[in-house]
Amino acid sequence: MRFYDFRTPVLIAFEGLDGSGKSTSISFISKKIEEYGFKVGIFKYSSSRKDLIGKTITYLYKSESQGSFLRRWLIRFRPIQAILYNIQARLNYCDIGEISSLDVVIYDRCAVTAFIAHTNIEEEKLGTQFIISFLESQFVPDYVIYLKIDPIMALSRISSRSQGNWTDEEVDKIGAMEHNYNRLLNATWCPYPLTKIKKWFVVNGMRPQVEVVHDIEVIIKQILNIERGEKLEKKM
Secondary structure, three states: OOOOOOOOOEEEEEEEOOOOOHHHHHHHHHHHHHHOOOOEEEEEOOOOOOOHHHHHHHHHHOHHHOOOHHHHHHHHOHHHHHHHHHHHHHHHHHOOOOHHHOOEEEEEOOHHHHHHHHOOHHHHHOOHHHHHHHHHHHHOOOEEEEEEOOHHHHHHHHHHHOOOOOOHHHHHHHHHHHHHHHHHHOOOOOOHHHHHOOEEEEEEOOOOHHHHHHHHHHHHHHHHHHHHHHHHHHHO
């Protein structure tokens, strides 16, 4: 017999390259979960902020600042970026409110992003992975829904969104991120905090949005049935 702790929300993260449709899918599925009778909170790992941390992160990735020596140095010294994002994530997490009152928390990116965006073979040797492991344990979900799309499509969507201000370095970064996602999915690399993830679900994000969200709804029902089966049965 399983004992359900309704005071602890189920943590479901959406991951994928920029432009894969995470925000659109989250908007749809959060409403569906509420229709099932569950209270939902949405956590955006790196949402835009007007505070000092948010402005600093914006500066780091702003294309017109590429020639700045300070920007180049900060981008190459990844631990600083990891710390900035973690501080912002903690501030964003507070915006959810009282976590214990929620049934489900949906992460728009999570600790997975921290590892795949800020870790490569060289940086692991410099200890970046250790730093992220120390900082990110709070943002490890129970389940991950990964929206998989081709990097070329991702770059096309990003470019149309940002008026084509993407640099070669950012193009390279997209490819590196996809490589690290594949490493996680193929279990050839898994930082210790991420071993707590119960299951990954992969959704083909290249298809029409209606098909994508249908698959996600099926997955969400599976997760809720596992974690909140008795309550879900009463609501359906």
